[in-house]
Amino acid sequence: MNPAATTARRPRNTPPAPVSPFPYNPGSLLSVLDLSVDGVSQLLMRATELENEDPIGRDRILAKRRIALLFYESSTRTRTSFELACKALGADTTLVSSLSSSIEKGESLKDTGLTLRALGAEAIILRHNSSGAAWLLEESTRLPVINAGDGMHEHPTQALLDLRTILTHLRPGVEGVAPDTLAGVTVMITGDILHSRVARSNMLLLPRVGARVLLCGPKELLPEQAARSGPGIEIERDFDAALKQSQAVMMLRIQAERLAGLQLDLDEYKANYQLTGQRLAAHAPTTVVLHPGPIIRGMEITAGVADGVQSAILEQVTNGLAIRMAVMERALVTDDGGRA
Amino acid sequence: MTTLAICGGRLVDPAAGVDAAKDILLKDGRVAEIAGPGKLKGKNGAEILDATGLVVAPGLIDIHVHLREPGQGYKETIATGTAAAAAGGFTSVAAMPNTSPVNDTAEVTRWMQSPERGAVVRVFPIAAATRGSKGETLSDYAALKAAGAVAITDDGRPILKDGVMRESLAAAARVGLTVIQHAEDTRMTQGASMNLGPVSFKLGLRGMPVEAESSVVERDIRLVAELRESHPHLHVAHISTAAALAAVRQARRNGLRVTCEVAPHHFLLTEEHVGLYNTHAKMNPPLRSAADRDAMIEGILDGVVDAIATDHAPHAMHEKEIEFDLAPNGIIGLETALGLSLRWLHGEWKVPMGRVLSLLSAQPAALLGLKGRGTLAAGSYADVVVFDPKAEWTYRATESKSKAKNTPFDGWPMLGKVRWTISEGRVAYAGQL
Numbered sequence: 001m002n003p004a005a006t007t008a009r010r011p012r013n014t015p016p017a018p019v020s021p022f023p024y025n026p027g028s029l030l031s032v033l034d035l036s037v038d039g040v041s042q043l044l045m046r047a048t049e050l051e052n053e054d055p056i057g058r059d060r061i062l063a064k065r066r067i068a069l070l071f072y073e074s075s076t077r078t079r080t081s082f083e084l085a086c087k088a089l090g091a092d093t094t095l096v097s098s099l100s101s102s103i104e105k106g107e108s109l110k111d112t113g114l115t116l117r118a119l120g121a122e123a124i125i126l127r128h129n130s131s132g133a134a135w136l137l138e139e140s141t142r143l144p145v146i147n148a149g150d151g152m153h154e155h156p157t158q159a160l161l162d163l164r165t166i167l168t169h170l171r172p173g174v175e176g177v178a179p180d181t182l183a184g185v186t187v188m189i190t191g192d193i194l195h196s197r198v199a200r201s202n203m204l205l206l207p208r209v210g211a212r213v214l215l216c217g218p219k220e221l222l223p224e225q226a227a228r229s230g231p232g233i234e235i236e237r238d239f240d241a242a243l244k245q246s247q248a249v250m251m252l253r254i255q256a257e258r259l260a261g262l263q264l265d266l267d268e269y270k271a272n273y274q275l276t277g278q279r280l281a282a283h284a285p286t287t288v289v290l291h292p293g294p295i296i297r298g299m300e301i302t303a304g305v306a307d308g309v310q311s312a313i314l315e316q317v318t319n320g321l322a323i324r325m326a327v328m329e330r331a332l333v334t335d336d337g338g339r340a
Numbered sequence: 341m342t343t344l345a346i347c348g349g350r351l352v353d354p355a356a357g358v359d360a361a362k363d364i365l366l367k368d369g370r371v372a373e374i375a376g377p378g379k380l381k382g383k384n385g386a387e388i389l390d391a392t393g394l395v396v397a398p399g400l401i402d403i404h405v406h407l408r409e410p411g412q413g414y415k416e417t418i419a420t421g422t423a424a425a426a427a428g429g430f431t432s433v434a435a436m437p438n439t440s441p442v443n444d445t446a447e448v449t450r451w452m453q454s455p456e457r458g459a460v461v462r463v464f465p466i467a468a469a470t471r472g473s474k475g476e477t478l479s480d481y482a483a484l485k486a487a488g489a490v491a492i493t494d495d496g497r498p499i500l501k502d503g504v505m506r507e508s509l510a511a512a513a514r515v516g517l518t519v520i521q522h523a524e525d526t527r528m529t530q531g532a533s534m535n536l537g538p539v540s541f542k543l544g545l546r547g548m549p550v551e552a553e554s555s556v557v558e559r560d561i562r563l564v565a566e567l568r569e570s571h572p573h574l575h576v577a578h579i580s581t582a583a584a585l586a587a588v589r590q591a592r593r594n595g596l597r598v599t600c601e602v603a604p605h606h607f608l609l610t611e612e613h614v615g616l617y618n619t620h621a622k623m624n625p626p627l628r629s630a631a632d633r634d635a636m637i638e639g640i641l642d643g644v645v646d647a648i649a650t651d652h653a654p655h656a657m658h659e660k661e662i663e664f665d666l667a668p669n670g671i672i673g674l675e676t677a678l679g680l681s682l683r684w685l686h687g688e689w690k691v692p693m694g695r696v697l698s699l700l701s702a703q704p705a706a707l708l709g710l711k712g713r714g715t716l717a718a719g720s721y722a723d724v725v726v727f728d729p730k731a732e733w734t735y736r737a738t739e740s741k742s743k744a745k746n747t748p749f750d751g752w753p754m755l756g757k758v759r760w761t762i763s764e765g766r767v768a769y770a771g772q773l
Binding site (some may be wrong): 012013014015017018020022033107108110128130131132133135136140150151153154197200223225227228229230238260261 | 481530531537538540541542543544545546575608609610612613615616618630634637658661662663664665666682684688752
């Protein structure tokens with residue numbers, strides 16, 4: 001029995017929940033919730049336009065604008081993709097990573113951000129191992145801050161590029177999105193949901209454009225509370241049953257670095273949740289397969305599936321570049337084309 | 341010492357059952373006389389404090405504060421912490437032992453009470469239950485009590501071993517001290533920085549389950565029951581969950597001496613107030629669900645809650661301006677406890693003024709056996725708070741007397757403004773109305 005439930009609940013005036021002051025800067029992208037559906041739509045359309053634009057003209061959009069990439073965690077895809085996106089628009093980028101900077105000497109995130117601002121950074125792209133770090137950096141610097149992954153919390157550009165990938169496969173030809181664009185589509189997210197910022201951003205974004213998000217995984221990695229994060233989110237623990245319902249399946253890596261002592265039987269995990277060619281053929285022969293990377297072949301996904309015809313994993317990477325160009329343009333250029 | 345006469349006010353002394361227009365004379369650090377308006381016999385030569393329209397009440401008593409000395413004077417000192425206490429209407433504060441070094445000896449206990457510390461209100465040290473608060477070997481309770489300790493605890497580092505907790509309860513009972521437990525099974529809260537629930541999931545923060553608190557409270561109550569013959573007194577610090585409160589309620593029905601305190605933030609705020617990683621809403625125990633918060637209010641209304649205590653936990657600015665999961669726990673509370681309690685408990689939820697003041701003075705005094713405090717009966721200590729019960733004002737953390745400014749209540753409306761705080765006959769704080 002839950003003792004809280006036995007307490008007589010009289011309606012009572014209590015202090016209201018605080019109103020969030022974030023984001024301070026309209027160019028920031030801290031959470032997918034910072035974007036309206038219309039805002040998402042504009043980013044998607046702009047990503048396509050920028051992708052198709054002549055590279056010679058494109059590099060005037062952010063010509064000589066200074067963007068800092070501040071990375072407290074290792075990264076291949078996200079870092080390179082942001083860097084290439086910035087450079088494709090003509091910006092100057094500088095990379096500061098925790099392992100070769102004064103962060104090693106104990107400099108705080110606030111001071112690191114202020115230092116970058118003093119050096120002329122006009123926007124900061126932040127990857128950090130603490131959830132919420134992007135909010136702290138924005139509060140400290142008031143610069144446009146792009147959250148490139150904060151701890152176990154969010155990774156908004158990943159969700160946008162995943163949405164672009166899903167649209168390419170399930171709604172070919174559709175450029176913008178509306179609240180019903182993915183009506184009737186189930187996107188399944190499988191694996192280490194608890195520690196995944198990719199899962200959180202996707203489960204908050206996809207239902208807003210009409211998709212149903214189905215979460216799948218063992219209790220240790222997928223607590224029941226996950227379904228209460230927002231509307232349109234459900235849990236199905238049986239992998240095969242979930243696969244049967246899904247038009248897109250997103251596989252996640254087990255984040256060994258965040259398990260914090262949690263003991264997992266990996267053989268059992270593989271038996272229950274590994275995406276194999278057999279499973280795909282039996283239950284989801286036309287489903288598009290996504291993975292934010294890094295993939296651990298033979299763990300959550302077999303090599304055959306990763307390299308197979310249903311896999312969109314490398315398309316995701318390519319889409320990341322286009323999405324990040326649009327996000328960086330939004331960060332530093334106002335709607336009328338001026339400097340933000 | 342000056343003789344003070346507080347005249348024209350409404351004396352609210354719940355312990356004495358008084359709520360009436362009375363004048364009061366303070367002499368030699370004690371309450372010398374109480375009389376009807378204008379009727380004080382010994383008023384000649386006394387300095388008169390005009391309390392017209394004001395409430396005159398026993399000085400408030402906070403049995404859970406962190407004054408950070410010895411060792412962490414950059415966060416707070418006994419001087420600044422007690423200045424904040426005085427500004428908040430408190431005349432007695434009980435200081436927790438998680439200092440550096442840990443207060444586990446008579447020497448440190450005496451050092452904290454020495455006049456050189458510059459305290460403007462009375463400081464009652466609470467000493468460590470185990471040496472170094474390591475949870476292994478009991479400290480010397482008799483010596484600590486003789487040096488002035490009023491209770492023992494390993495606050496912040498709960499005693500997890502059953503055997504050690506049992507020994508502690510038994511040893512404390514032998515010398516007549518209360519054991520205060522910060523109830524948290526730290527094995528369930530590794531790396532956690534807020535309440536476990538949908539909000540922590542959404543924010544991507546590791547959460548502390550309700551059971552981490554309630555299981556320790558339940559275990560402690562079992563031990564108190566086993567030791568029933570020796571009459572131990574267990575006091576649960578800053579209780580925050582409905583489950584733990586239910587266990588306390590049941591223990592009391594079973595005739596056990598188990599008491600508890602609630603902090604204003606736990607009867608006012610919920611995990612939603614963490615907002616987007618506001619480190620001023622990070623404390624331990626964490627802000628809980630709305631159901632738990634509502635249970636704290638019910639507990640105050642139905643009397644199972646014995647005291648309001650602030651868990652005043654000052655930290656330097658730079659310590660809170662960091663990543664949420666890395667920031668230290670705690671908020672300051674001495675200057676907002678009265679204003680929030682009157683605004684919400686009395687103003688919104690219609691708890692009588694006397695009940696609110698009792699939770700902030702008479703009951704905590706009784707709980708720790710602070711004789712002659714928590715009441716203004718003739719002969720008791722001249723610890724008095726005089727406040728305007730109708731004054732509405734806005735709290736500004738920047739104006740705090742504390743060294744620290746870490747509070748989620750900055751900019752909040754308050755009810756009831758302190759005019760004078762008098763500690764043992766001396767004006768410790770004089771505020772503007």
